Amino acid sequence: MKYIYLYIFCFIFSNLFSQDQVFLSIADEQISIQDFMKTYHKNRLDTDTLSFNDSLDEYLQLYIKFKLKVIEAEQLGLDTIPAFIRELDGYRRQLVKPYLTDASVSEQLLKEAYERLKYEVSVSHILIQADPNDTIEAYNTILGIRERIANGEDFVSLAKTFSEDPSVKENNGDLGYFTALYMVYPFETAAYETKVGSVSEPVKTRFGYHVIKVNDKRASRGEVKVAHIMIRIDDKQQNSQNLSKDKIYEIYDSLIVNSGSNFGELAQKYSDDKKSGSKGGTLDWFGTNKMVKNFEEAAFDLDSIGSFSEPFQTEFGWHIVKLLEKKSLPDFDQMYSDLKKKIERDSRSQKTRNVVIDRLKSEWGFVENQKSKNLFYKIIDDNFLNGGDILQYLNGKGHVMFVFNSSDDLSQRYIYQKDFAEYLMKYRNRFSKTTNTKTIIDQFYNTFKEQNILDIEMNNLEYKYDDFRLLIDEYHDGILLFNLSEEKVWNKAIQDTVGLLHFYDENQDKYMWSNRVSARIYSAKDINIRKRVVNYLKRGGDEANLLERINKKSALNLSLEEGVYELGDNSIIDDNIFSMELNDSKKSDVILIEDSNQIIIILDIIPPSVKPLDQIKGLVISDYQNLLEEKWVDDLKSNYIVSVNDDLFSLAKKNQISLNENNLNLIESNLDCNDFLSCFTNTGKFFGYSQDVYFGWNNQIYTTEIKPVIGNDK
Structure with a gap:
């Protein structure tokens, strides 16, 4: 367990049955009634027409089949394969995102974006790119340009002369109209907060420094x-x-x-x-x-x-x-989900990130040792940039850079200089030899620090939030199910050509064509063209030359569709061919459809026959897969013992199971650091009193080592 938590549990008893009892046992795996019911409610479709009890009965059987396959996959070790671990980790990184946002800030950003979407702004800009080593020079340059604009110089002329935006050659700095979520956030904000006809103060984005002139602002065209x-x-x-x-x-x-x-x-x-x-x-x-x-x-x-x-x-x-x-523009509620997704991918999401990091610092008792960063100012040199090892400058792990007081896991509690050194070495190829060393270290340190704060939260979400635990379990089981089903059913049905052919031969009555017709459908532009076509055919004209002859003056006069049709394939054929009795006497018939200026020529009447395997192979494979799956599930049921607690299931059917929807969250940490003494005492009690045990207090990092005081011959 990663945390020491004090949890408040509420136990509800009914008919002497505790709801945290095991509801379902399959082999060695035990599933609680609450986990089962939460999964049921999540997966039940709104279109389910079954009664609640019948739906539960049906779902239980599906759930047992599902769990049998997952347990089989675990028994085969599929959950230890590196590819599986990587895939699950990839999904996990996506699933943690909602837990690393601040709802109030996100809501504020959503409303701000929506208000801006009500308008479109037309702007021109001048860009001065900023050298990371000397952003002051770029700032002073853009400030000077703005002063010249304020003194009456022409914006377009200055844009042509100074702007480092490559597109200025074509557009004179004019970016046209745009609305919210189109430009980077700082640029957008300046554009919307500057009055029409005015020029903004210098704005910094990842591209450099800008001054922005707002040419027009209009209501959204939708x-x-x-x-x-x-x-x-x-x-x-x-x-x-x-x-x-x-x-x-x-x-x-x-x-x-x-x-x-x-x-x-x-x-x-x-x-x-x-x-x-x-x-x-x-x-x-x-x-x-x-x-x-x-x-x-x-x-x-x-x-x-x-x-x-x-x-x-x-x-x-x-x-x-x-x-x-x-x-x-739709109402805010209608746009909410789409706006939320866009903002999560937008640079303004950094606002939410900053609030979350501050909250997590408090929750995890984060304390950093600023001085431990100073060492890196000295050791990042040309030798390092050329591939040198900076670990040689450290004594073992080096000093502690920061501590998470609330963590009881020593592998996560301390971050050392060695950790930061390895991080720098990993990304050294991103360093520029012309960039100031202190600037590089400060940038990488802030990123490193924030990532470690987020990592400790991400690594413990299953212990903090029960719904997250269930969600990860769902993905874990789903990936295993897919991988094993692919091996046991899907690929097997494709690769087992002998078995597939035997299945097809045994079930040919399932794969029959009904009556079909082979026909050509000519569509004329108007009644005059239709008459020309009919007359041409009546005179025995060569049908092979029909299109070329009729479309000589216009390619729009006549078009052709030809095919073999079964009832339901084509509405024209359905209404005009299958509506009459079909026999060989109908071959070569020409049928005129006056309402739509269409002409149908029947080429052949094809009686019912077996569909060739190569034309319906996908359908046959699907049916064969269903058969293989049925046999597989029967084998699993004979290999694993399945036990259901019928008494708990009866309670579930009576809606007497409390799902405890609220997440179990951190209430109080036993590693309390309200003051220096409590922080020292609680840390020492839990981890021991040693020079290798650390805690943070008041922006300083201390050890719990106790040394005797020696003096006066004592």
């Missing part, structure tokens, strides 16, 4: 959802520019004639953006600064739903855009 048709320009093809332009304007003329009603159909047929074209040209929602500028402006300039733009060109090709929907 987001738009549009569809588009794109015709790509192929630079390798001769005359591609003109051909693409002619094609987009031909499509535009068709839209004008039909008032845009055929936009989706035209996008599906002709757009070179195949991903959106398959959805009628529909794109995802977007707002300011999310698309190339002229595409964005064309989309936002459309006022009425259903209206479409004239053709315009971007770097990607020619486009026509149709407005599908517009929406303003």
